[in-house]
Amino acid sequence: MSNIQLINTVPEIFAERQDLKSDIWLQDVSFEQGKKYLIEADSGTGKSSLCSFIYGLRGDYRGTIKLNDQDISKFSTSKWCDIRQTSISILFQDLRLFGELTAYENIQIKHRLHKIHNKRVIEAWFEALGIADKRNTRIDHMSYGQQQRVALIRALCQPFEFLLLDEPISHLDDRNSDIMRDIILTEVERQGATLIATSIGKHMNIEYDKCLSL
Amino acid sequence: MRLIWKLLRKHISLFELSVFFVANLIGMVVILGGIQIYSDLKPLVAGDNALVGNDYVVISKPVKRLNSKSVFSAEEIEELKIQDFVLRLGEFTPAQYQIFGGINIGGQGFSTYMFFEGIPDDFVDVKSKEWKFSKGKRKVPIIIPRNYLNLYNFGFSQTSTQLPQITESMMKDLELELTLSGGNHKDKLVGKVVGFTDRLNTILVPQSFIEWSNKRYAKGENIEISRLILEVENPSDPKLLSYFKKHGYVAEDKPAESNKALFLLRVGVAVIIGIGVLFSLLSLIILTLSIYLLLQKNIDKLRTLIDIGYRPTTVAAPYNLITIILSVSIMALSIWLLSHVRVLYIDYLSEAAGREISGGMTLTIISGFVLMVGIILFNMTIIRRKIAQISRMQ
Numbered sequence: 159m160s161n162i163q164l165i166n167t168v169p170e171i172f173a174e175r176q177d178l179k180s181d182i183w184l185q186d187v188s189f190e191q192g193k194k195y196l197i198e199a200d201s202g203t204g205k206s207s208l209c210s211f212i213y214g215l216r217g218d219y220r221g222t223i224k225l226n227d228q229d230i231s232k233f234s235t236s237k238w239c240d241i242r243q244t245s246i247s248i249l250f251q252d253l254r255l256f257g258e259l260t261a262y263e264n265i266q267i268k269h270r271l272h273k274i275h276n277k278r279v280i281e282a283w284f285e286a287l288g289i290a291d292k293r294n295t296r297i298d299h300m301s302y303g304q305q306q307r308v309a310l311i312r313a314l315c316q317p318f319e320f321l322l323l324d325e326p327i328s329h330l331d332d333r334n335s336d337i338m339r340d341i342i343l344t345e346v347e348r349q350g351a352t353l354i355a356t357s358i359g360k361h362m363n364i365e366y367d368k369c370l371s372l
Numbered sequence: 373m374r375l376i377w378k379l380l381r382k383h384i385s386l387f388e389l390s391v392f393f394v395a396n397l398i399g400m401v402v403i404l405g406g407i408q409i410y411s412d413l414k415p416l417v418a419g420d421n422a423l424v425g426n427d428y429v430v431i432s433k434p435v436k437r438l439n440s441k442s443v444f445s446a447e448e449i450e451e452l453k454i455q456d457f458v459l460r461l462g463e464f465t466p467a468q469y470q471i472f473g474g475i476n477i478g479g480q481g482f483s484t485y486m487f488f489e490g491i492p493d494d495f496v497d498v499k500s501k502e503w504k505f506s507k508g509k510r511k512v513p514i515i516i517p518r519n520y521l522n523l524y525n526f527g528f529s530q531t532s533t534q535l536p537q538i539t540e541s542m543m544k545d546l547e548l549e550l551t552l553s554g555g556n557h558k559d560k561l562v563g564k565v566v567g568f569t570d571r572l573n574t575i576l577v578p579q580s581f582i583e584w585s586n587k588r589y590a591k592g593e594n595i596e597i598s599r600l601i602l603e604v605e606n607p608s609d610p611k612l613l614s615y616f617k618k619h620g621y622v623a624e625d626k627p628a629e630s631n632k633a634l635f636l637l638r639v640g641v642a643v644i645i646g647i648g649v650l651f652s653l654l655s656l657i658i659l660t661l662s663i664y665l666l667l668q669k670n671i672d673k674l675r676t677l678i679d680i681g682y683r684p685t686t687v688a689a690p691y692n693l694i695t696i697i698l699s700v701s702i703m704a705l706s707i708w709l710l711s712h713v714r715v716l717y718i719d720y721l722s723e724a725a726g727r728e729i730s731g732g733m734t735l736t737i738i739s740g741f742v743l744m745v746g747i748i749l750f751n752m753t754i755i756r757r758k759i760a761q762i763s764r765m766q
Contacts, residue, residue: 215679235684235763242681254676256379267375268680316681 399651406644469554469589490582498567554589
């Protein structure tokens with residue numbers, strides 16, 4: 159059973175704060191396999207920091223974070239490469255797409271690492287999310303909402319045990335948000351993965367197993 | 373790879389890479405040219421089989437008056453051996469009996485009294501399979517100074533229409549009729565020239581033959597050593613010169629002259645190679661800076677690639693590829709250019725030397741390969757370090 163555990167974790171910058179009221183910071187929290195979590199937060203409470211800690215991009219925290227009972231602060235670069243290829247997938251809040259590549263090339267550059275879907279599945283997602291006609295458009299010529307959908311498809315193009323979604327629908331209308339939810343749930347279900355989504359108010363209409371306030 | 377390349381090629385500056393290419397090409401051609409010229413010229417000034425870095429000096433004592441012998445005493449030899457400028461010491465052992473030699477060239481008989489000397493084999497600059505003497509055999513291998521042949525060709529043969537000029541290979545085919553006498557023995561043996569020396573001004577026979585013949589014809593009488601060969605690091609060492617002066621030893625001119633030429637050649641080549649190294653270093657700095665700048669300009673993309681699961685080695689691959697392609701083509705082009713330049717001077721050199729220059733390009737190619745691998749490894753290390761720095765957790 160895979161899990162992520164946060165024990166007494168707190169970002170360095172919050173370490174000295176006395177008035178910290180959070181379900182996650184300085185608590186003992188565990189994200190269990192197959193469950194769906196929503197982390198609600200106000201701006202500036204460390205939502206993106208949390209994602210960066212769990213994904214191994216930043217180490218400026220106190221306390222311990224464990225992935226499958228191993229302290230992630232001890233992981234090597236090579237181990238993180240393995241984890242990012244097969245264990246944790248992320249939809250970054252700032253998307254991190256490549257502006258000079260087309261929408262489809264942005265997917266390919268990730269998908270070629272594992273090729274877990276056939277071409278038809280990816281094309282169906284483009285179709286469902288209403289960006290099929292933008293397949294060959296450069297990312298920097300697309301709207302932020304369209305880019306967000308491309309970034310989601312990219313996040314689904316790998317095997318994962320955990321899917322981290324940092325404000326996945328911040329720029330989507332309700333209809334597209336529902337379509338995105340259906341695609342995410344189907345894929346999470348298929349891979350038997352854990353879903354961790356963050357939100358600053360607007361969130362996907364899902365029956366979460368647990369809602370945590372940051 | 374195609375997509376990674378598309379992503380990362382954006383900031384590649386053709387101008388910077390071209391400057392590197394040209395500068396490195398010049399540097400490489402100059403360095404390798406220096407090495408090539410050295411390997412081509414060295415056999416001319418340093419003798420057939422002279423070892424790189426070794427210099428030899430032959431010393432004797434001046435003749436002072438009639439009926440006196442200028443010989444080295446055992447103490448003097450021992451003292452020389454322990455001097456720190458002497459790497460090795462060899463004694464010239466003279467034949468102490470009568471030798472009469474005859475030769476037949478083009479039907480013309482030619483005979484004279486002559487002498488033999490022997491030195492330990494490892495001082496002999498001519499390597500030949502025939503350089504050995506077995507007791508009971510009538511054949512004696514002989515090495516003569518190359519200038520003896522010149523003396524014959526441009527002296528004797530010029531003054532007589534009946535004596536033809538002969539080449540080195542013809543000389544090797546001739547047989548010398550030797551008559552050795554002394555100590556109640558008189559034997560006829562056959563001498564055969566097996567090589568020509570630039571280092572030693574004497575008629576050489578193997579040391580084993582000298583020892584055997586001295587015993588037979590001179591009854592092993594006490595042998596007096598009048599000449600010594602020294603292997604030294606630097607024949608112009610002031611310590612060596614003042615030691616010789618103090619003890620009244622005289623160094624023979626010929627090897628010293630060739631040592632001077634070898635020294636000049638080395639200095640010349642060192643200057644050429646130094647300039648080449650400078651060019652190459654400058655061009656290496658240009659390449660390294662270009663690649664470093666390229667990595668810096670693409671830092672966000674590189675970081676994103678690593679953040680979405682790419683391995684640092686995969687991300688480094690396009691940069692490594694640029695380095696490898698550039699370095700390999702520079703090396704290949706340098707060797708190609710040199711081989712063409714060499715054609716222009718090799719005939720002239722062979723003609724000037726009066727024999728085939730057979731240095732070849734092996735040393736140059738090996739040096740080029742080593743330099744190329746060095747440049748590639750240096751740049752790959754820089755690329756790996758920079759990407760490792762990007763991959764590290766912040």
